[in-house]
Amino acid sequence: xxxxxxxxxxxxMQEGKNYTIYCNYSTTSDRLYWYRQDPGKSxxxxxxxxxxxxxxxxxxxxxxxxxxARLSTxxxxxxxxxxxxxxxxxxxxxxxxxFGTGTRLxxxx
Amino acid sequence: xxxxxxxxxxxxxxxxxxxxxxxxxDMNHNYMYWYRQDPGMGxxxxYYSVGAGITDKGxxxxxxxxxxxxxxxxxxxxxxxxxxxxxxxxxxxSYLGQAWGYTFGSGTRLTVV
Numbered sequence: 001x002x003x004x005x006x007x008x009x010x011x012x013m014q015e016g017k018n019y020t021i022y023c024n025y026s027t028t029s030d031r032l033y034w035y036r037q038d039p040g041k042s043x044x045x046x047x048x049x050x051x052x053x054x055x056x057x058x059x060x061x062x063x064x065x066x067x068x069a070r071l072s073t074x075x076x077x078x079x080x081x082x083x084x085x086x087x088x089x090x091x092x093x094x095x096x097x098x099f100g101t102g103t104r105l106x107x108x109x
Numbered sequence: 110x111x112x113x114x115x116x117x118x119x120x121x122x123x124x125x126x127x128x129x130x131x132x133x134x135d136m137n138h139n140y141m142y143w144y145r146q147d148p149g150m151g152x153x154x155x156y157y158s159v160g161a162g163i164t165d166k167g168x169x170x171x172x173x174x175x176x177x178x179x180x181x182x183x184x185x186x187x188x189x190x191x192x193x194x195x196x197x198x199x200x201x202x203s204y205l206g207q208a209w210g211y212t213f214g215s216g217t218r219l220t221v222v
Contacts, residue, residue, distance in 0.1 A: 033210055045210060048210050088152070090152075095159060097142070097211060098168070099144075099151040099153070101150065104149075
């Protein structure tokens with residue numbers, strides 16, 4: 001059974017600090033997605049990582065993929081309150097997405 | 110270009126009732142999906158379809174049925190609603206081969222009482 005695990009599940013961090021969210025998965029895949037979800041809203045696509053070693057950055061967020069280790073990271077640099085949301089990774093396996101458990105991020109002053 | 114449209118946005122059902130959640134996409138995507146999201150949890154795949162006339166089970170298919178008679182529409186049917194089906198349901202579509210991935214609908218919040 002494919003497992004996609006994120007940690008931490010909950011992250012409370014101060015503005016200006018850096019932190020990393022980890023996404024581990026249990027099967028071979030070359031595509032991994034990161035999404036953001038605000039309370040009561042749908043999913044917003046952040047990054048699509050298509051190959052081993054892929055790195056993408058947008059603003060204060062940077063995502064990377066290591067397919068050999070079956071690990072993706074989402075790094076937050078100098079957090080701001082607007083980044084408060086739940087972040088999901090999702091692994092593409094046989095034409096479908098399998099989601100991680102999510103990381104709820106709360107940024108406080 | 111509306112993307113993925115889900116109706117209704119909210120619904121309250123009584124135990125044992127049935128209903129159909131509607132999902133329509135106008136992007137000519139061949140793949141469509143239904144997910145459910147329980148409070149504080151990730152999304153679980155219910156059913157998916159790789160094209161008209163083809164459907165397959167996902168991680169949590171029990172209690173649901175789907176059909177795909179056209180490329181645009183992928184309705185999800187609940188036959189005998191149970192409290193365990195209280196959840197938010199998301200429909201999504203994709204055209205595999207496109208690197209920009211999946212498009213999600215805005216969701217249907219279903220409560221079974």
